[in-house]
Amino acid sequence: MSKPSVVVLDYGSGNIRSAERALERAGAQVTVTSDMDSALNADGLFVPGVGAYAACMAGLKAVKGDRIIGRRLAGSRPVLGICVGMQILFERGVEHGVETAGCDEWPGTVERLDAPIIPHMGWNTLDVADGSRLFAGLDADARFYFVHSYGVRKWELTDTGRMAAPLVTWATHGEPFVAAVENGPLSATQFHPEKSGDAGAHVLQNWLKQLS
Template sequence: MTRQVVVLDYGSGNVRSVVRMLERVGADVELTADRQAALRADGLYVPGVGAFHACMTGLRAAGGAEIIAERLRLARPVLGVCVGFQVLFDGSTEPTSIQPPPPGLGHFAGIVERLDAPVVPHMGWSHVTPAPGSVLLEGIEDERFYFVHSYAARQLLESRVGGAPQVTTAEHGSTFVAAIEDGVLAGTQFHPEKSGDAGAQLVGNWLRSL
């Protein structure tokens, strides 16, 4: 069965590569911020590149915060990627000229902080340590994924989604959260669309779980 996926369009970078990857793995894809389309899709993919607070501002302006919250209330799957994953946390210490700095969506308790590493940003291919029983990483537990970021959540303090979260980690100077799976809400700090065959398989795993 073909799954319908909306890529949430709120002005966050070039998302054409995301659309192409989803089409590659067999999804019926629509790039839109239309509320009804986003609510009825089998899956909602929330991209994000750039600065945390700018993404949050764009997301709220496009109604994305309400769309995500409503989908979670209805138990409909959401996948956030890179900054689209970071915004699921309470907030970020990333500097911003936006005052007051907008908070995150707060579905995951924790703060996104600057990586504690000799070289920042973390840019390139890295292995991850998958959570036991990970659905997203099934069959690709030993693969590498592509990261481009200077900030990340060091830990998940609590999930407010109501499930039993599975936390995948990675290392760059110190340990950080690379992915979370918590029922219908999931996210990755790395970019599946830039991670070649491994990234495509991860998204395929997500589609099959919808």
């Protein structure tokens, strides 16, 4: 049985090599590239992200990453966003009073968490959505590694029409925030699965199972 092909989108984000290694260990054939044709034709697209929202959006647009994501989703081709690679999938981000437009796949605002300690750095449990495929087979006390100061504090998509509602998983650091979303071919996590040990590897394996 051949390995699923995954492109890690290279748009200047900082955690690409660790993501590449984690996906290979999980069973994928991985290519790191910004080439549009390769990104469109792979079985799965992995969108990393480290740093400021505005900088990530600028880097993404420079390689037409927003168009790549949109075209893949229009064809029901799987996409997984990680950390800021999840945040840029929302409508907007606000950092230091500056608002930046995101990919607008989901309504909502990425903003500074209201917590006594910022950044949120370390291991945390999740309140996993019922029916989740990403977290299938994991214990309820599984812990995942987060490094972030900003997040989505409110889920704003309330009317999905005839489509199934997205599955939203939450975590808490000072207040609840969106930790993962599963929405048809589009999935995303605020935590870093590539840095989350066995639990993170299990999430990546579950995502790879959806690529066939």
